[in-house]
Amino acid sequence: MKHDQLLAFEAIVLTGTFRQAAERLHKSQSAVSHAIRLLEEELELTLFSRDEYRPRLTAEGEVFYREATRVLGQMRALQATAARLRAREEAELCLAVTATLPLDILLPVLERTGQAYPATHIRLSTEMMGGPIARLMEGAADLAIATLDGVPLEEVETRKIAEVVIRPVAARGLARQLGPGPHPLQEMQALPQIVVAGTGGPDSSQSRDLLPGGRKWTVSDFAAKRQVILAGLGWGGMPEHLIRRDLEAGTLVPLQVEGFPPRRSELFALRRRDQAPGPVAASLWALLTEAGQ
Structure with missing residues (x-):
């Protein structure tokens, strides 16, 4: 054998x-x-x-x-x-993370890694939808942070590190026009739902939290999505930590949409099982695991 x-x-x-x-x-x-x-x-x-x-x-x-x-x-x-x-220290370490990740969770980990391995160039890329797992599986990233949607679990190790809340919101003026919720699907289908394009390839477009039969506008990232929603041109789900100040100021208003409650999304550190990590990647993985506990 x-x-x-x-x-x-x-x-x-x-x-x-x-x-x-x-x-x-x-x-x-x-x-x-x-x-x-x-x-x-x-x-x-x-x-x-x-x-x-x-x-x-x-x-x-x-x-x-x-x-x-x-x-x-x-x-x-x-x-x-x-x-x-x-192994010697890697000359470069590539980390692909979902744009929904609160970076204040990651930055202390990167700081400790940079202090321990000053000769290693850390390359951080922010990806949308299936982008992080695509970068990991194609060998363009040593580690990734993303949800488990579309992840081949038999090929990847996972460690949970965070949870984020995705909340449907609209600008204050548009929310006032809509009136108090909950809003039926028929009402929301007439308004553009603002979604973010995936970076994982042609099959990584948003499918989760997508209103069936409704109008859709696609933007490149969450910063653009926030601006479009703030302008009153449509509505959409946003990571709560990215719009906390807007919610506190009342410029963005949470919506109650039929069938679209706020969603708690779990984020995981990911690495391939078939590739041996170098010392810097192994250390970063241990720190991410520690941060998620």
């Missing part, structure tokens, strides 16, 4: 097909099929049923998969340990 055979076995289970497993492992499909055939011959077990279009784990395969994932997890931990032992 070899490590690459277990990796091929895991990849087939996670992706659902031999072809996609081969793409994931950057190998030919015939190499993956050969590895599984040798593994089954050695074990004298049939791990996959090939009766359907997609390979399906047999009863024996289910049990073997549970144990294989434990072994692979230990192997990855050993590889990460070895990498840390031979």
